Amino acid sequence: MTAQETTTQPAGKPVGVAVLGMGTVGTEVVRLLRENADDFTHRIGGPVELRGIAVSDLGKDRPGIDRALLTDDALSLVNRDDVDIVVEVIGGIDYPRELILAALNAGKSVVTANKALVAAHADALSEAADNAGVDLYFEAAVAAAIPVVGMLRRSLAGDRIERIFGIVNGTTNFILDAMTSTGATYEDALAEATRLGYAEADPTADVEGHDAASKAAILASLGFHTRVNFDDVYCEGITRITAEDIDAATKVGYTIKLLAICEKITGDDGEEQVTARVHPTLIPSSHPLASVSKSYNAIYVDAEAAGSLMFYGNGAGGDPTASAVLGDLVGAARNKVHGGRAPGDSTYANLAVADFGDVPTRYHIDMLVNDRTGVLADIATRFSAKGISLRTVRQEEQERHSHARLIVVTHQAREADLRDMVAELEASEDVQKVSSVIRLDG
């Protein structure tokens, strides 16, 4: 058997590209497409031609852009016969979903940077791509130019992924890093992030962990060959993290990071399940993830044969996102010229998504308790009764002698049991206040 190179594109005919959206990323994509046009021709095996750019505001001044390329009718642009690949960098969900589905249904390959869309509607998008036999690329949806999507789809395609975890949101890492290095409050660090352009005017999607949860859904889906949607991801943001939490963590050699954690666990029935979650996490300050500063991202992938791999870089911003989009565009264009398809959706393993209550986690609980003889023993007994082992217990003297500060770090236990335990502590007469509850890892 000899493989044949299949040309679905008459030789020399250019690949037509439509770019939807002309924000930071779209502007960079268009600039690099033009500046590096010769390189693209060589790398693809034929020229790429920009057919049009869909924008919402035709009147806006866009220096260096041929106005004839601009349109505010994105759907018509998508449907043009001379458009082979659609690049979606608009953002949002419903509108780009409609455009992408139209593109795929019309046999155009799609490159998108839209994590929220991919995490919410992967099934519909993937089905449309499969039906039309075209490509759906979304490297830029996770950690920009850090090529973790391509790695999971291709490089590790012969391995078994066990765990994926790391820092996948630059805004929250910037805020937590600022709080850690300067002692700033959450509010002040957020204001600084906004001032410097690391946080958007409405920072909700970042600080509440939604952005990271979309990425966790995508990573878990790819890594475990199982559909994991945004709604399947347990998600807790950083808005409740205080300067006191950071200070207490630093003092005992820990750093607080917002981590996305995707892993396989064994269910009660002995079957493998998958879980994905995003929450503030205490990690040892000696862990490489603890040194990831500013808005950088870093992702660990643990695989059976490959072992532990780590990828680090700038996970956001116009340029790095454009790099990922253009890498995908070269791939999609190569397939238009030479035939073949990128690895599509792979959900054959179809594992159950674990109930988060069943997932083993570890808690760091900081509380104020009555300062009376025997209180420590009583509280330890409560943990023991729930089957939760303690790794460390630290009691600190307080200025007022009516209470003591008690910091408890548990071993791994069922999330639901730990949560019940916290509720029980909060209800206990011996506990004046549970000041903070943060999960631990690493």
Place this chain on the structure above:
Amino acid sequence: MTAQETTTQPAGKPVGVAVLGMGTVGTEVVRLLRENADDFTHRIGGPVELRGIAVSDLGKDRPGIDRALLTDDALSLVNRDDVDIVVEVIGGIDYPRELILAALNAGKSVVTANKALVAAHADALSEAADNAGVDLYFEAAVAAAIPVVGMLRRSLAGDRIERIFGIVNGTTNFILDAMTSTGATYEDALAEATRLGYAEADPTADVEGHDAASKAAILASLGFHTRVNFDDVYCEGITRITAEDIDAATKVGYTIKLLAICEKITGDDGEEQVTARVHPTLIPSSHPLASVSKSYNAIYVDAEAAGSLMFYGNGAGGDPTASAVLGDLVGAARNKVHGGRAPGDSTYANLAVADFGDVPTRYHIDMLVNDRTGVLADIATRFSAKGISLRTVRQEEQERHSHARLIVVTHQAREADLRDMVAELEASEDVQKVSSVIRLDG
């Protein structure tokens, strides 16, 4: 235009695989192929079947391997009609070259882990693959499962690579790390590496930097779209690094690592040139590469739009190498089933390889000079006369007052000028001995 999915393989017909070599990597490849067979079927879109394994010693005991699969006639196995993909994990150059060329010429795709072969004969291999329209994959040739080959070929295909540098040889990193952390001599650290299996019985290829140079040639070729062969790489190993060098470096906040450095420079004619080199390098101990311990690898890729990306993991060993081989195998098998070709060789940029003498480098020179008034001024004048600026000069008192120790760190200068300067120092009556010369980076 609609892309069509092209099947070059009748539906359901398995993809036949031959494995050449049954050492550490081959054994793992065969084991994982068998254990994860169902996964491979799903990921590829059809089953993979192992047709045979070529070994040099048919008599050797190989538990769990069906003896009917074994042959000592590799060429006949390669040429079997039911073999679609050949996996080469023998090592060496001439013999595997002959087998791989036979496979490619017969229309079989090839997956190899053979860095020495790819770095020495890329033109011939690539031409044969192109002529037959088949795939030549070699992710495992550089840093095992760290997917830097795939990243350069695909993920960063829309970007411009400016620099690639890092630790790409586990054996030498193990030795240097042991010398740094324990104060051991080179000889003792090498003995320990050999005892633990990190160094081969004949460690020449590793300790002389040849292995790293092959990887540098591959990385530079991929990154700069230019053919860079093994012979184009300047190569200096670690055999002359002494415990004193390590100690002196540590004292001033530096760590010695064997780095592969590939970069673009501007020639005298204003044209871009490429350069690749491997040598012991002083880097600040605060640099992330300085913390890469044991036999781990870490590679930085600096690209125009993506910025600086870093990849870290286990860069050697049977399991990680098998992971990379199997990822390639899934890719090659997908193309056999669905049509299409992996991105082939891309040398269109065809930049000149710079003469190493013209490459800007920085030197750390440790010497003993006569302890007389004015000697420092005289030596500084010599550097200045050659147009080499000094960044730091440190003079240390010695027990015997007949000489002083002088440690000079230069700014960047032409490698040839720095080398001439060292020769001039060695010839100078004021210099009793040039104890060590190590380049700096980072």
